[in-house]
Amino acid sequence: MPPRVFALFLATLFSGAGAAQAAPAFDPGTLKGPAGRTPNEVMVLGTAHLAHLPPAFQPDSLRVLHERLRAWNPRIIAIEHLSGQQCATLRQYPQRYEDTVRAYCKWDPAPARATTGLDVPAATAEIDRLLAHWPEQPTAAQRRHLAAVFLAGGEPDSALVQWLRLEPAERKEGDGLDAGLVAALEKRAGGKGEDALIAAPLAAALGLERVYAMDDHTADAPDADPQAAGAAIGKAWNNPATAKLRAMDEQLHARLGDAAGVMAMYRSLNDPARARLLYDSDFGAALEEPSPQQFGRGYVTYWETRNLRMAANIREAIGMQPGLRTLVIVGASHKWYLEAYLNQMHDVRIVPTDQVLR
Incomplete structure (x- = not known):
C-alpha cells in the first residue's frame, strides 16, 4: 500500500475510533439554571402496577407512602396514562394503533361530549380556559362542571381529582354530569391502579386541581411477524x-x-x-x-x-x-x-x- 494511502487509512481508522469513544462536546445536563430562582425539582417514583399485585396487597397499606408524599408536597403530579389528546389522535389511525387504543384508551369521552357539547379538542381548550381563571374557592357546581369537561377531554383521572375534592353530599348529578358519568366516577374512585390509589387522592389532599397524563404510545407499531x-x-x-x-x-x-x-x-x-x-x-x-x-x-x-x-x-x-x-x-x-x-x-x-x- 502506498505510504500516502496507508496514512489516510490510519487517520480514518483512528478518527472513527475516537469519535465512537469521545465524550459529547456539549452536555446540557451540566448547564443548570436559572441562577437565583427556585429550581424545578422532579422526583420519579417507580411503582409496581398495583392492580396486578397479589391479593395480599391492600390499599390501606399505602398509608405511609401517602404521608411521605404529602409531606414532600409536590404541586404537579404526572402519571403513566395517555392524554385525551393523544387517544383522540390514535383513534384516527386504527391501521396502526387499534391494539394500542384498546389497551390504553379505555375511557370513552363520547358520553361526556353528549352532556357538555364538547369534543376532545374543544374540551381541552375549555379546561385550559377554566383553570386559567379558576377561583380560590370554587363552588360545588363549578367542580362538577370541570369534572364533566375533563371527562369530555379524555382526562378521567383529573375528573376524579375534582370528584374527590367535592364534599360527599355534592358528589351527584348536575352541571354536565349525568347518572352514567357519576357512576363512572364512583367506579373509578374504587379502582385498584396507581391513578385511583395514589395520584388522584394525593392531588386532592394537596389541593391540586388536576394530574397530568404523560405516557406516550405513538411509537407503537404492529410487528411484521408477532x-x-x-x-x-x-x-x-x-x-x-x-x-x-x-x-x-x-x-x-x-x-x-x-x-x-x-x-x-x-x-x-x-x-x-x-x-x-x-x-x-x-x-x-x-x-x-x-x-x-x-x-x-x-x-x-x-x-x-x-x-x-x-x-x-x-x-x-x-x-x-x-x-x-x-x-x-x-x-x-x-x-x-x-x-x-x-x-x-x-x-x-x-x-x-x-x-x-x-
Whole structure:
C-alpha cells in the first residue's frame, strides 16, 4: 500500500475510533439554571402496577407512602396514562394503533361530549380556559362542571381529582354530569391502579386541581411477524438477571400485607442497584438477541422513543408552572430512563426518592 494511502487509512481508522469513544462536546445536563430562582425539582417514583399485585396487597397499606408524599408536597403530579389528546389522535389511525387504543384508551369521552357539547379538542381548550381563571374557592357546581369537561377531554383521572375534592353530599348529578358519568366516577374512585390509589387522592389532599397524563404510545407499531418477535424476545428475557429479579419480587410480594412491606417494595423498586439488573434482564438482553430480523433492536427503539416522549411531556408540564415540585408516578422500569433523560434538561433537578422512602 502506498505510504500516502496507508496514512489516510490510519487517520480514518483512528478518527472513527475516537469519535465512537469521545465524550459529547456539549452536555446540557451540566448547564443548570436559572441562577437565583427556585429550581424545578422532579422526583420519579417507580411503582409496581398495583392492580396486578397479589391479593395480599391492600390499599390501606399505602398509608405511609401517602404521608411521605404529602409531606414532600409536590404541586404537579404526572402519571403513566395517555392524554385525551393523544387517544383522540390514535383513534384516527386504527391501521396502526387499534391494539394500542384498546389497551390504553379505555375511557370513552363520547358520553361526556353528549352532556357538555364538547369534543376532545374543544374540551381541552375549555379546561385550559377554566383553570386559567379558576377561583380560590370554587363552588360545588363549578367542580362538577370541570369534572364533566375533563371527562369530555379524555382526562378521567383529573375528573376524579375534582370528584374527590367535592364534599360527599355534592358528589351527584348536575352541571354536565349525568347518572352514567357519576357512576363512572364512583367506579373509578374504587379502582385498584396507581391513578385511583395514589395520584388522584394525593392531588386532592394537596389541593391540586388536576394530574397530568404523560405516557406516550405513538411509537407503537404492529410487528411484521408477532409470533416470531415474541418468541425471540421472550428467549432473550430468559436469563439470570430475570430470574434474580423474579426471586426478589416474590420475596417482596410475600410482605405486602402491611405498610412496612409496601414501603420495602417501593424502596426495592427505586434502589439504584436495580437499574442495571433491569437492563440486563430486559432491554440489554433484547438488544443482543440474535434473530435475523433483529426484533430486539426494534423493541429497544420503541422503548427508548416512548421514554423520550414521556420525558418531553413531563418537561412541558413543568414548564407551565416553573419553580414547583413535580412528582412522576411511573412503572418502575421507566424510572431510570426518565431520570436520565430529564436530568439532561437545563431547568430540571432530579430529587432522589430516598427523601420519601427511607
